[in-house]
Amino acid sequence: NAGVTQTPKFQVLKTGQSMTLQCAQDMNHEYMSWYRQDPGMGLRLIHYSVGAGITDQGEVPNGYNVSRSTTEDFPLRLLSAAPSQTSVYFCASRGVGNEQFFGPGTRLTVL
Amino acid sequence: ILNVEQSPQSLHVQEGDSTNFTCSFPSSNFYALHWYRWETAKSPEALFVMTLNGDEKKKGRISATLNTKEGYSYLYIKGSQPEDSATYLCAFESPDDKIIFGKGTRLHILP
Numbered sequence: 001n002a003g004v005t006q007t008p009k010f011q012v013l014k015t016g017q018s019m020t021l022q023c024a025q026d027m028n029h030e031y032m033s034w035y036r037q038d039p040g041m042g043l044r045l046i047h048y049s050v051g052a053g054i055t056d057q058g059e060v061p062n063g064y065n066v067s068r069s070t071t072e073d074f075p076l077r078l079l080s081a082a083p084s085q086t087s088v089y090f091c092a093s094r095g096v097g098n099e100q101f102f103g104p105g106t107r108l109t110v111l
Numbered sequence: 112i113l114n115v116e117q118s119p120q121s122l123h124v125q126e127g128d129s130t131n132f133t134c135s136f137p138s139s140n141f142y143a144l145h146w147y148r149w150e151t152a153k154s155p156e157a158l159f160v161m162t163l164n165g166d167e168k169k170k171g172r173i174s175a176t177l178n179t180k181e182g183y184s185y186l187y188i189k190g191s192q193p194e195d196s197a198t199y200l201c202a203f204e205s206p207d208d209k210i211i212f213g214k215g216t217r218l219h220i221l222p
Contacts, residue, residue, distance in 0.1 A: 099159075102154035
């Protein structure tokens with residue numbers, strides 16, 4: 001099992017550009033989530049999904065879109081990147097009632 | 112707004128000493144409490160998931176307790192070793208599957 005994979009590892013964008021951060025898991029987990037990590041702020045929940053076709057907002061959803069068309073994939077879309085979205089993004093998945101497994105993270109810089 | 116507080120923010124402990132730190136969370140709308148260990152340049156890794164008031168969990172030299180009535184959990188490390196240096200995160204899970212993290216306790220083990 002590859003576990004939770006994220007691509008790309010690093011990305012630099014200009015303000016106003018759009019991009020999609022990819023997340024995939026091969027553990028057949030229903031629950032997937034996206035967090036961002038900023039200095040002094042810990043991990044903040046952006047969006048989460050409890051199964052294919054179901055998504056919900058977390059603590060800081062503004063500026064991000066998600067969809068969950070399959071159990072395996074949970075992409076995070078930035079429609080118009082802003083410098084405030086410079087961060088490290090972590091995707092996670094888990095089975096019912098269990099701990100989350102995190103991907104390796106994507107480091108995003110918006111200029 | 113859901114508040115998950117961890118204290119202290121940072122802690123220096125002599126190798127061989129035991130230590131503990133606290134996670135405070137809302138006592139209402141509780142489903143589970145998670146603990147994670149996060150080493151620099153890696154992804155968070157789960158330590159424990161606790162659901163019942165009075166729960167105690169143990170993994171090697173690390174243990175955790177849970178008090179859902181008063182809204183706190185303690186993480187204990189016995190006989191600290193250099194490899195215990197990391198940030199320890201707790202996360203509150205509500206019945207709607209939202210998992211919200213505290214900002215973490217950064218633990219430094221001094222040789």
